[in-house]
Amino acid sequence: MRGAVAPAAVFYDHVMSPRREPVSRRDRPAKPPLSRAALVGAALRIMRDEGLERVTMRRLAAELDTGPAALYVYVRNAAELHGALLDALLADLPLPGPGTPSRWRDDLVELLCAYTSLLIGHPSLARSVLLLRPYGPNFLRLFDTLLGLLRAGGVRPRPAAWGVDLLLQHATATAAEQGTRSADAATEAAEEQALATAIAEADAAAYPQIAHARDELLSGPGEERLRWSLTAMIDGIAGSRA
Amino acid sequence: MRGAVAPAAVFYDHVMSPRREPVSRRDRPAKPPLSRAALVGAALRIMRDEGLERVTMRRLAAELDTGPAALYVYVRNAAELHGALLDALLADLPLPGPGTPSRWRDDLVELLCAYTSLLIGHPSLARSVLLLRPYGPNFLRLFDTLLGLLRAGGVRPRPAAWGVDLLLQHATATAAEQGTRSADAATEAAEEQALATAIAEADAAAYPQIAHARDELLSGPGEERLRWSLTAMIDGIAGSRA
């Protein structure tokens, strides 16, 4: 299953990359040649080590020993680079094998959970992806697989297409919420607390429903909540008369 | 119903505002005194005229005839200002009256559509709110109302609480997708096209499910799709055994 994805990634790389032979001049410290793959690779390293917020065009250029302007040969803008990072990450997402059709529901939840955990490791990327329309080959493969699972569940094309969008949006948003929103952990905690405090102290007369559900409102996300959300959505999608 | 919200907004303003009497010195051009309300008001004007991307701390300070540092007396940071802008906007959201309990489903969809249209007028704010945990009084009132509608539908506190989060998240994301992501309309169109092209040209052998559902994948969002999504989610939430 994994094997099928790699060639697509290679193809994708060629889409934007200008052809360039790796000239081997052995009398130089051999600054490696620029390429879309080299860009994405370096960006991936910086993201893993320091988070996406440090992956700026300037920083990336410095890492590759060139000027920021040179990067625009390989990516249209910073957002496109983020899309490429997502796709690189998705190469590691294990897709379900053929499987029995009756397991479509569980397969769907598992795959979406796996996608979410992958992104939870990079919350700032998830936040960026939330504002993007990814279209890389690995993303398309994920999309295709999700569509197939809904189809296996007897869902017609329209609700399946709209449903996959819905499910991926929620999975991405869940990852985006996790982890440090701000660079500063203290600021982060304060922001998280603001809502908690507002809920905890909400006047029962002014906000009766909040008062009634107070305990559940503060029950954190976690995997249980994600699974619940995905299941509820899948039920709604599968039951759709559209 | 509207009347109940205004006092809360006033209260909210006082939470962070230092007390300050409006000194009336008539021998000066009368630079109006700073206050949280003045900040939010000016930010609202800039947002309406030029979009949220122009509402920077520096620009806002210039508008108020002061330095950027002065703003930090009234807001913790730029994100908190965005939260305040959302809450100011939500003051105009018409909430449903008591109504008959049997209408809870339609009321829910209507209210969420109204919330979405409000935000569609300010897509960049929606994008910012997506990364926020709003907690202003008008947002809490909306949350409270949504909780009440689910409760009227017989949904227990836990799925209701989790469900409202889900519904609001999708409504916000829908608004965030609308309109210009980039300042430049041409860049925007190109980005939108990238996914469309990828789907339209996706190899049927590599992506069979995408090929099968191709027409539906490109069917734009629009209100029909939003209503479908909301309905599907509500069905799933209401049917939850959690």
Next chain:
DNA sequence: ACCTGAACACCGTTCAAGT
């Protein structure tokens, strides 16, 4: 308690000029 001036530490993107 608040405001000012000024700095710190950065951004994405473009463009003429070179090779």
Next chain:
DNA sequence: ACCTGAACACCGTTCAAGT
């Protein structure tokens, strides 16, 4: 065709010093 140098046009936030 690509890379370089340099600029354009900005950011959020902090902090010492004033009032």
